[in-house]
Amino acid sequence: MLVKSKVKYIQSLGQKKFRQQEGLFIAEGPKLVNDLLTLKNSGITEIFALKEWIEVNKLLISSYKVVAISSIELEKISQLTTPNQVVALVKQFSGNEHFDIHNKITLALDNIQDPGNMGTIIRIADWFGVEQIVCNIQSADIYNPKVIQSTMGSIARVKVVYTDLAEWLSKQKNISIYAAMLDGENVTSINKIKHGIVVIGNESKGISEDVLKLVTKKITIPQKARLNDSYGLGNAESLNAAVATGIILSHLL
Amino acid sequence: MLVKSKVKYIQSLGQKKFRQQEGLFIAEGPKLVNDLLTLKNSGITEIFALKEWIEVNKLLISSYKVVAISSIELEKISQLTTPNQVVALVKQFSGNEHFDIHNKITLALDNIQDPGNMGTIIRIADWFGVEQIVCNIQSADIYNPKVIQSTMGSIARVKVVYTDLAEWLSKQKNISIYAAMLDGENVTSINKIKHGIVVIGNESKGISEDVLKLVTKKITIPQKARLNDSYGLGNAESLNAAVATGIILSHLL
Numbered sequence: 001m002l003v004k005s006k007v008k009y010i011q012s013l014g015q016k017k018f019r020q021q022e023g024l025f026i027a028e029g030p031k032l033v034n035d036l037l038t039l040k041n042s043g044i045t046e047i048f049a050l051k052e053w054i055e056v057n058k059l060l061i062s063s064y065k066v067v068a069i070s071s072i073e074l075e076k077i078s079q080l081t082t083p084n085q086v087v088a089l090v091k092q093f094s095g096n097e098h099f100d101i102h103n104k105i106t107l108a109l110d111n112i113q114d115p116g117n118m119g120t121i122i123r124i125a126d127w128f129g130v131e132q133i134v135c136n137i138q139s140a141d142i143y144n145p146k147v148i149q150s151t152m153g154s155i156a157r158v159k160v161v162y163t164d165l166a167e168w169l170s171k172q173k174n175i176s177i178y179a180a181m182l183d184g185e186n187v188t189s190i191n192k193i194k195h196g197i198v199v200i201g202n203e204s205k206g207i208s209e210d211v212l213k214l215v216t217k218k219i220t221i222p223q224k225a226r227l228n229d230s231y232g233l234g235n236a237e238s239l240n241a242a243v244a245t246g247i248i249l250s251h252l253l
Numbered sequence: 254m255l256v257k258s259k260v261k262y263i264q265s266l267g268q269k270k271f272r273q274q275e276g277l278f279i280a281e282g283p284k285l286v287n288d289l290l291t292l293k294n295s296g297i298t299e300i301f302a303l304k305e306w307i308e309v310n311k312l313l314i315s316s317y318k319v320v321a322i323s324s325i326e327l328e329k330i331s332q333l334t335t336p337n338q339v340v341a342l343v344k345q346f347s348g349n350e351h352f353d354i355h356n357k358i359t360l361a362l363d364n365i366q367d368p369g370n371m372g373t374i375i376r377i378a379d380w381f382g383v384e385q386i387v388c389n390i391q392s393a394d395i396y397n398p399k400v401i402q403s404t405m406g407s408i409a410r411v412k413v414v415y416t417d418l419a420e421w422l423s424k425q426k427n428i429s430i431y432a433a434m435l436d437g438e439n440v441t442s443i444n445k446i447k448h449g450i451v452v453i454g455n456e457s458k459g460i461s462e463d464v465l466k467l468v469t470k471k472i473t474i475p476q477k478a479r480l481n482d483s484y485g486l487g488n489a490e491s492l493n494a495a496v497a498t499g500i501i502l503s504h505l506l
Contacts, residue, residue: 223381239499
């Protein structure tokens, strides 16, 4: 059973303001919640679930605070169009951006605005084994329910922190900072790397000036001219930011 | 001035049924409409625009049927949240799928469902100079206003046709058919190609059985294991279909 005030509380976490205030986010559905539960430190503070789900996952959730709810209650607290068995409240990642950047690849997102791109980039990072992402504070909120769900569980495996990106980058020593630009070395002929920071810029404005100053290596995804460009039209002006991220990581790693 | 029946007619083209019936689609905004106007055969049948736009583009539109409209009329016929100066009605590409597949790359989409992915894939094709896309008839409708606008003009440079994909593929002789699969040759070590058909599968189901039979070369985007996978969690289960398309084309071309 859920009291009214609890329902309201969970619903309020749909808004960024309340999520930040509480330091929590909402994770829904068996796939995502179970992915989180397999972590040593899942960050889950409370679980609200249908009896069926609780029954199946008894062992996994024995040390958690779990509330059995009805389908009607689930519908009230869910952010999904089609609620799916379980809703968990989860602690946001700590703001501590002093993680180890050596011997690994770190993604740096400079004002990625679109929640869909943000979710897709987290999935790409996960696919390529990138464990950590540093975002400028103006970037889209990864704790937005749409982003969380669109990462399809990758949010459990990729650490994301928000910070002043230019300041953070200026403190990183002895490491190459790569950036995707329109002018730079051809990504298809670049040597593979084992460590470094890869900066992805804003969807329309690219990389901001103060970040650009700190870049040590510019890379480019070359356009391919049409074999038979009878129109003389040229090509698309840009690639989607998530697509560019995928292409760059696939060549660099 | 627009009569009521015309307003209704244009509005009806927001729906697939009427678009198909009329063989038309809607293109909006100076960027997209001007990209179309630079084509030898733009397919534009009618243009509805504010006086300012007409004034600037006088020479470009001299041979077209152009109707000057007010901002209020523009708002009525626009499919955009923020209408932008001009709305054009454009002929859908002909259903003739007998275009030349030799000496070039053709993309084949096997039931891509998400309109966002469809738009992004068209933009990627344009970036890499791929001129033609063959889609299974169950794929998302490229004439959906959201897809058209999200291609950011690339729709003017990439020809897209719908057909029975398996049947069409079975008729293509002396050409390699590549497909992105979970098991296949590593895309990063494959030889670059100058011609061939590249099949991209459905977002969740992958490539359908009847298409799979016709594939001559399976390729894979390898996952990268974490250097320090203390959780033993593995990685993301899949990459977004548009991201996969971008990665594959960047390695093959």
